[in-house]
Amino acid sequence: MTQPYEIDELISAKSIAARIEELCAEIRTEFSGTDKLVVVGLLRGSFVFIADLVRELDLPIEVDFLEASSYGDSTQSSREVRILKDLRGAIEGRDVLVVEDIVDTGHTLKYLIGMLESHNPASVKTCALVRKAERAEVDVHVDYLGFDIPDKWVVGYGLDYAEQNRTLPYIGVVAPND
Numbered sequence: 001m002t003q004p005y006e007i008d009e010l011i012s013a014k015s016i017a018a019r020i021e022e023l024c025a026e027i028r029t030e031f032s033g034t035d036k037l038v039v040v041g042l043l044r045g046s047f048v049f050i051a052d053l054v055r056e057l058d059l060p061i062e063v064d065f066l067e068a069s070s071y072g073d074s075t076q077s078s079r080e081v082r083i084l085k086d087l088r089g090a091i092e093g094r095d096v097l098v099v100e101d102i103v104d105t106g107h108t109l110k111y112l113i114g115m116l117e118s119h120n121p122a123s124v125k126t127c128a129l130v131r132k133a134e135r136a137e138v139d140v141h142v143d144y145l146g147f148d149i150p151d152k153w154v155v156g157y158g159l160d161y162a163e164q165n166r167t168l169p170y171i172g173v174v175a176p177n178d
């Protein structure tokens with residue numbers, strides 16, 4: 001069945017790989033002295049990104065995952081984030097790098113940082129593959145950012161549209177068929 005929309009490539013697989021190399025060089029510099037780094041991926045959208053990131057990183061790390069709900073109702077006012085799957089390991093006293101697929105309004109990442117900090121880690125740093133800067137509603141710092149993108153719905157490289165398109169090797173913008 002053909003899908004009722006097209007996908008226009010926004011960021012090629014090659015550009016993603018090149019940017020990940022650059023980000024990992026920065027992350028390696030910051031964390032090469034620590035044997036405590038825990039990389040926390042946010043399910044489900046970050047699963048492809050985190051897989052490429054940690055292999056390129058090539059540091060002794062642990063990997064854990066969190067799953068947070070997208071807002072129960074999508075009204076602008078109630079930006080409530082809920083944890084659907086919690087961490088497996090303890091992070092007290094550990095250095096934590098949270099890996100998000102996409103920062104849109106910033107509410108999810110901000111909530112997760114607060115939640116992680118309540119477990120008394122040594123530090124919490126943030127990494128996101130893409131960010132829609134013009135959609136920001138809260139002030140949240142991304143320490144390691146792949147790309148700023150326009151305010152469009154993007155898919156691929158782990159990101160979905162109605163659970164489809166996660167396996168595309170590039171990031172593309174959903175465009176309705178004419």
Ligand code: 5GP
Pocket residue numbers: 045070100101102103104105106107108109152153154155159160161
């Ligand atoms: P925020 O809390 O920053 O507004 O939203 C972050 C979450 O919204 C992401 O983790 C992702 O699940 C979802 N999201 C926002 N924009 C997009 C998009 O363009 N494509 C996809 N696939 N998910 C998005």
